[in-house]
């Protein structure tokens with residue numbers, strides 16, 4: 425595909441559907457903090473009760489994620505980052521966008537292996553997800569790694585939204601771009617806080633699985 | 647520090663040199679007698695007059711490019727203390743010493759500080775950065791440009807193809823074929839002209855070819871580096887808008 429179209433598609437997919445998915449993911453996870461175990465279960469069930477869930481997942485998550493991730497790695501590889509000589513705020517965000525993109529790529533694969541993949545191979549069910557998350561975030565090292573992954577993902581999305589607005593010609597002048605910086609960086613902070621709260625929610629012992637389930641989870645994580 | 651500078655009255659340089667396009671780069675140090683008001687070009691002229699390096703050995707004089715000596719031709723761009731800029735406008739008094747000078751390596755190095763900026767001129771050709779008025783008969787005077795438009799278009803017309811914005815851009819390098827900010831801004835200039843506007847689509851389509859506007863990753867180093875203060879990122883965003891519009895127009899209009 426011609427560069428212009430492939431790059432435009434990359435930018436579009438990052439916001440719709442991937443960004444939108446990240447937001448919905450944040451809201452359903454936040455249920456773990458707000459509504460506890462039952463709240464989270466309800467949110468998971470709600471999502472899984474959507475009609476044609478297989479196709480929704482395929483076309484709104486899997487394919488866009490693969491395209492955006494792989495093409496994004498190529499974009500990151502192409503840049504000759506130069507914050508040493510040009511340590512301007514915008515240039516730093518340019519480099520951080522590429523770094524967080526790579527971190528998010530790795531994190532998403534890891535996170536999907538722990539959760540969605542285990543469901544796919546039948547080791548756990550959707551009801552066990554809370555317990556899986558509880559076990560992960562109760563481990564201090566994994567908890568920190570998860571925070572890094574989540575904060576990278578939210579930054580990559582919020583800053584990517586800023587760049588989306590520029591590359592589709594929505595924010596043109598310096599003032600519009602400045603205002604959009606405030607909004608997008610505000611969004612980044614807001615989303616990070618909500619995600620981290622959700623993760624602390626998962627640390628709550630009510631997510632602890634019954635002994636039998638713990639064994640399943642342990643073998644999964646081992 | 648001030649004392650030694652006053653006592654010896656010399657200016658120290660560390661210059662990255664290269665004998666020919668294929669050979670390896672190396673650095674050489676120079677010490678040039680200080681004169682009030684001197685700039686990097688006059689220091690290079692001094693080295694040319696007396697080609698001795700800091701160790702006192704005779705060496706080949708350093709090659710560089712320059713023409714106007716007043717920051718309007720863009721020929722003397724080089725990297726001075728880490729930043730690309732015009733050597734003729736780089737006053738020694740305002741530079742930290744030792745002054746490090748390198749060629750703008752984004753471009754092929756011809757010799758020492760001389761670089762080949764041809765890629766910028768081919769980019770201008772690619773985007774048709776001119777106004778076609780040639781014909782078989784006199785078409786008479788063209789339409790006038792609104793004064794308000796003329797004012798911002800004039801700012802864009804100050805571009806001297808110096809290459810500083812390409813050097814500063816992290817996305818202009820061997821791994822990409824991005825044409826760089828300058829040519830994109832020129833599309834905006836020529837599309838703003840009442841006669842140039844007639845060929846607007848051709849220029850937009852040139853920007854939508856491989857290596858065109860999609861290469862921009864919005865680091866915005868260009869706008870911070872341009873010696874002419876050209877609002878490059880506004881031009882790029884404006885062209886993003888125009889190419890997006892053009893894209894949909896093309897899809898919808900069979």
Ligand code: SF4
Pocket residue numbers: 720804805806807808809810811812827828831871872873874875876878
């Ligand atoms: S836009 Fe500015 S930095 Fe770029 S080539 Fe023109 S004058 Fe030089």
Ligand code: FES
Pocket residue numbers: 711712713714715716717718719720721722723732733734735
């Ligand atoms: S010699 Fe023309 S810009 Fe320096």
